[in-house]
Amino acid sequence: MPYITHRTRRWLALTAWAAGLLLFLLLGLWNLNGSRRDAENRLISEAGHMASQLAALLSLPAWELDELTARTIVMAAMEDDRIYAVKVQTRQGMLEGQRRNYQWEPVPWDDEIAENTVQGMNPLKMEGRSIGSVEVYLSPRLSAEEQALVARREVWRFALAALFCTGALLLLLWHWGDLARLRRLLARKADEALAGGGEAAPDRIVLGLSAPAADSVEAPDVGAPAAVFPVNPALGRSFQRKHADAWRVTAGLFRQSFARAPELLSRLYADGEVAGLCHLGRMLELAAPCLGAARLEDTARDMQAALNDPQCETAALAVEACVHALEDVLAALGGEK
Numbered sequence: 001m002p003y004i005t006h007r008t009r010r011w012l013a014l015t016a017w018a019a020g021l022l023l024f025l026l027l028g029l030w031n032l033n034g035s036r037r038d039a040e041n042r043l044i045s046e047a048g049h050m051a052s053q054l055a056a057l058l059s060l061p062a063w064e065l066d067e068l069t070a071r072t073i074v075m076a077a078m079e080d081d082r083i084y085a086v087k088v089q090t091r092q093g094m095l096e097g098q099r100r101n102y103q104w105e106p107v108p109w110d111d112e113i114a115e116n117t118v119q120g121m122n123p124l125k126m127e128g129r130s131i132g133s134v135e136v137y138l139s140p141r142l143s144a145e146e147q148a149l150v151a152r153r154e155v156w157r158f159a160l161a162a163l164f165c166t167g168a169l170l171l172l173l174w175h176w177g178d179l180a181r182l183r184r185l186l187a188r189k190a191d192e193a194l195a196g197g198g199e200a201a202p203d204r205i206v207l208g209l210s211a212p213a214a215d216s217v218e219a220p221d222v223g224a225p226a227a228v229f230p231v232n233p234a235l236g237r238s239f240q241r242k243h244a245d246a247w248r249v250t251a252g253l254f255r256q257s258f259a260r261a262p263e264l265l266s267r268l269y270a271d272g273e274v275a276g277l278c279h280l281g282r283m284l285e286l287a288a289p290c291l292g293a294a295r296l297e298d299t300a301r302d303m304q305a306a307l308n309d310p311q312c313e314t315a316a317l318a319v320e321a322c323v324h325a326l327e328d329v330l331a332a333l334g335g336e337k
Contacts, residue, residue: 047136051136054088075106118137258326265322
């Protein structure tokens with residue numbers, strides 16, 4: 001199984017989160033568009049049905065259909081709040097027509113129709129002959145209220161889906177240890193912003209065991225590993241027993257060399273520098289026996305094993321354990337007199 005780095009894993013999680021939110025957003029827009037089309041089709045069907053009913057009511061014999069009869073039928077139809085306007089047209093001209101004003105009250109027809117109304121038309125027949133037409137205009141006011149309810153429902157659905165996806169993402173980042181690294185990174189940036197201001201950038205961290213290169217001399221190639229000599233703890237303890245000041249010298253060298261190593265460990269892990277972490281872990285593993293720091297030696301060895309294992313999921317805990325062990329050793333050495 002191929003090894004997936006921390007950075008790749010984070011990018012995959014963020015990509016899945018963004019894709020999920022985009023999918024829910026598209027589904028919400030699809031539902032809104034479908035609901036709007038259904039409302040428009042329903043209005044068109046209702047307008048045509050009402051026009052057909054009015055045409056059937058107005059299909060009276062010629063001697064019975066007059067302006068008063070048409071006005072009575074139209075006024076009765078205008079009792080329905082869904083109807084915006086009704087117009088009865090004959091070959092001689094308009095027989096009767098009414099529409100609604102801004103207060104939604106019926107007023108005589110004046111050829112002013114709102115742009116968002118839906119028209120339904122049906123021929124007006126008398127004794128089997130077409131003598132005109134009946135036009136009914138429906139207002140989308142009620143359907144607009146339904147659309148607002150649908151939109152509100154889709155917004156809540158998207159908000160809940162986004163909350164669930166974000167919670168799952170944060171849970172994964174917490175499980176992987178990325179939230180702790182992000183918190184440390186933000187704290188370090190805040191400290192640098194407060195302490196630095198307009199000052200120059202701080203010097204690069206250099207451990208005491210690594211010799212700094214001169215400004216005028218080009219740094220040597222870091223690809224070739226340096227020679228590592230074996231450390232014999234028994235000889236170190238024997239030497240310290242024979243020389244009273246040996247312990248103070250050893251403690252001072254260790255404290256001077258690794259004073260900023262805990263910060264460097266956290267920074268390297270936050271940046272995903274596995275090679276640098278392993279190199280520093282080897283240095284701590286070799287230096288810890290000189291002080292008898294068995295816990296630091298074990299945690300440094302465990303950290304290297306966890307970092308070199310692609311399937312290990314406790315690398316963050318191993319690094320934190322090594323940092324805590326090193327901080328305890330440095331705190332103990334700081335109290336030496």
